[in-house]
Amino acid sequence: MKHLLKLADLTSEEIYGILNLADQLKYERKNNIGHPYLKGKKLGMIFQKSSTRTRVSFEVGMYELGGNALFLSDRDLQIGRGEPIKDTIRVLSRYLDGIMIRTFAQQDVEDLAKYGSIPIINGLTDYCHPCQVLADLMTIREYKGGFKGLKLCFVGDGNNMANSLIVGGIKTGMEVSIACPDDYRPDPDICEWARKNGTLNVTSDLFEAVRDADVVYTDVWASMGQEGEKAIREKVFKNFCVNKELMAHAKADAMVLHCLPAHRGEEITDEVFEAHAQEIFDEAENRLHAQKAVLVKLLKQ
Helix, strand or coil, rough: CCEEEHHHHCCCHHHHCCCHHHHHHHHHHCCCCCCCCCCEEEEEEEEECCCHHHHHHHHHHHCCCCCCCEECCCCHHHHCCCCCCCHHEEEEHHCEEEEEEEECCHHHHHHHHCCCCCCEEEEEEECCCCCHHHHHHHHHHHCCCCCCCCEEEEEECCHHHHHHHHHHHHHHCEEEEEECCHHHCCCCCCCCHHHHHHHEEEEECHHHHHCCCEEECCCCCCCCCCCHHHHHHHHHCCCCCCCHHHCCCCCCCCCCEECCCCCCCCEEEHHHHHHHHHHHHHHHHHHHHHHHHHHHHHHHH
């Protein structure tokens, strides 16, 4: 494991290795056991998309691991003035021990890895969100004890979250279902891969998708960069809401997850959100632990 560009690049064993280390780091943090495994290491954090959880969790994570994190917006870098990524990363590789980037194009992340000489972590692209799904998997295992035999259902846009949940779910042995409008399906190549390697059902029938689900997951209807589509998406997705009626078709002990921020009354009702708030905020906390595990795996040498 040289980088974290997308979950498809990782083996199931590598995913489990990250989750096991994340559990260990979470235990140590809660028991005030110091773990300065990255003492003296420096992480550059490039943000072309803003974030609450990504910035705070990576910055706190590096601090707790004994290292330092540098916040770099596109206004702080020559990328924002047209410098090619391949030039920027060849310079930053001489200053830093790793880069986390949160941006739009997956190709930018791939190019950083191609032209740089340090580990690259995908903090989010329009294509996938591997860090979030590692935290999601960590949370599912905490609540359910494992993955085998579970059904994971995602309700909403077939976006970066759907893409990564499909890969993460299949690689850990879960059955995955996606409830989305026909014109907003997940990446077709990912769907083809998933059907060859596990069980995936993509449908516009919400009740079919959520039937007997152990985990129900949702996300906002319009992601960052799609604000201009908000009015259209509100009409298209108006029925794709995780509410009490929909949850009645999942298993009685089904958990609900949301990558946040949540737009209550749109993709999820306030009633369902609050009934599962403990799970959702455990999931948010686990961003810190899962990402610390990724940092240790990549930067500890």
